[in-house]
Amino acid sequence: MRVVPVPGESTGSLISRLAHGQGLQLEELLERVGFGQASADPVRVRAYPSTTEMYLNEQGLEYLAVLAGTTVRALQEVLPSTAAVHLLKSEATAVWKWPWLVREGHLVPLCGTCARARGVRETVWMINGDRWRVCEEHLRFTDNERTGGELGLSLKLLPDTARAHQEREALTQRYGLAGRELFADAFQITVHWWTHLPGTPRWIRRARDAGLVARAVSTAPLVLMPEAAAVAEQLAAFEQADRRDARSRTRWLDGLRDDMDRWGVDFTVGRLALMDWLQRHSTPTACAVDTTGGPAGTARSVRPVRAGPPGTGGLWQARDLRLSAGHEQTAQPTGVMGAASCLTWQLGAPACEM
Numbered sequence: 612m613r614v615v616p617v618p619g620e621s622t623g624s625l626i627s628r629l630a631h632g633q634g635l636q637l638e639e640l641l642e643r644v645g646f647g648q649a650s651a652d653p654v655r656v657r658a659y660p661s662t663t664e665m666y667l668n669e670q671g672l673e674y675l676a677v678l679a680g681t682t683v684r685a686l687q688e689v690l691p692s693t694a695a696v697h698l699l700k701s702e703a704t705a706v707w708k709w710p711w712l713v714r715e716g717h718l719v720p721l722c723g724t725c726a727r728a729r730g731v732r733e734t735v736w737m738i739n740g741d742r743w744r745v746c747e748e749h750l751r752f753t754d755n756e757r758t759g760g761e762l763g764l765s766l767k768l769l770p771d772t773a774r775a776h777q778e779r780e781a782l783t784q785r786y787g788l789a790g791r792e793l794f795a796d797a798f799q800i801t802v803h804w805w806t807h808l809p810g811t812p813r814w815i816r817r818a819r820d821a822g823l824v825a826r827a828v829s830t831a832p833l834v835l836m837p838e839a840a841a842v843a844e845q846l847a848a849f850e851q852a853d854r855r856d857a858r859s860r861t862r863w864l865d866g867l868r869d870d871m872d873r874w875g876v877d878f879t880v881g882r883l884a885l886m887d888w889l890q891r892h893s894t895p896t897a898c899a900v901d902t903t904g905g906p907a908g909t910a911r912s913v914r915p916v917r918a919g920p921p922g923t924g925g926l927w928q929a930r931d932l933r934l935s936a937g938h939e940q941t942a943q944p945t946g947v948m949g950a951a952s953c954l955t956w957q958l959g960a961p962a963c964e965m
Contacts, residue, residue, distance in 0.1 A: 624736035645705025722746035723762030775836035796841035
């Protein structure tokens with residue numbers, strides 16, 4: 612049976628589906644791909660598909676292409692882990708490995724509705740920057756904790772979160788990669804709030820509305836998104852205004868204090884993350900260090916037109932937005948959201964480390 616790879620799918624996911632399509636166990640198909648070690652412990656590979664990925668050398672990739680009824684080039688266009696940078700050292704024979712750590716990104720299930728539309732009746736594991744992803748088309752949330760079961764969690768249970776993801780995409784469309792960076796900062800700020808104030812009533816209520824464990828780390832991306840989207844707009848407004856004197860900063864903080872009071876987030880605790888962000892964004896853009904290849908002394912800036920994210924097939928139109936030089940991180944199209952933030956803490960870290 613022909614098995615068509617999904618763009619962004621993990622190599623391990625494809626070869627598992629390919630084996631099942633032929634009525635074979637995974638290790639039986641692997642014997643046709645070359646030499647490796649997974650067949651010594653196939654039960655573990657099958658039991659933990661979210662923690663391991665398959666990598667091949669050039670010869671192994673050629674064998675896989677033949678078995679899949681396609682070409683090496685076609686596989687490399689859709690399977691991230693078959694890119695040249697991830698190929699194993701070439702040997703005289705076809706070789707593959709299943710390390711228990713994905714080299715780049717995380718393994719997250721494809722939205723179950725998307726899979727069904729492709730005629731796929733098993734989980735398709737995608738290489739993803741974060742441990743979770745949102746299907747904008749079907750409004751489903753999936754993560755490597757299998758939240759929401761095989762299909763994923765319907766965001767119809769969390770309409771505010773669904774709108775927040777649309778606002779996140781709108782910010783990226785408006786400001787290009789700078790929009791991604793500012794949303795990453797906003798998400799990190801709300802992560803700080805949630806970690807220190809996990810009992811905030813609105814986050815507890817959202818979790819319960821969706822049938823989730825309120826204080827679980829895997830729940831946080833779902834319950835924090837509405838506030839993260841609102842904070843991202845405030846961060847963008849601050850950068851756009853480019854007024855960083857003490858009076859402007861105080862006025863900006865007062866505006867956020869009003870929002871936080873409405874959200875039920877303790878400002879005394881929450882301001883710590885905001886002050887950290889302000890300190891890193893205190894340098895006026897006119898003094899910013901050039902990181903775009905422009906003339907010395909020019910500000911770091913988003914070009915008016917930038918290449919769109921993978922799969923969009925075009926360009927996005929982005930407004931010019933100059934970020935302070937203190938924001939030293941650069942968003943990558945397939946990178947982890949937290950890595951695009953200038954704030955250092957991560958979701959899952961204890962409050963004392965923040």
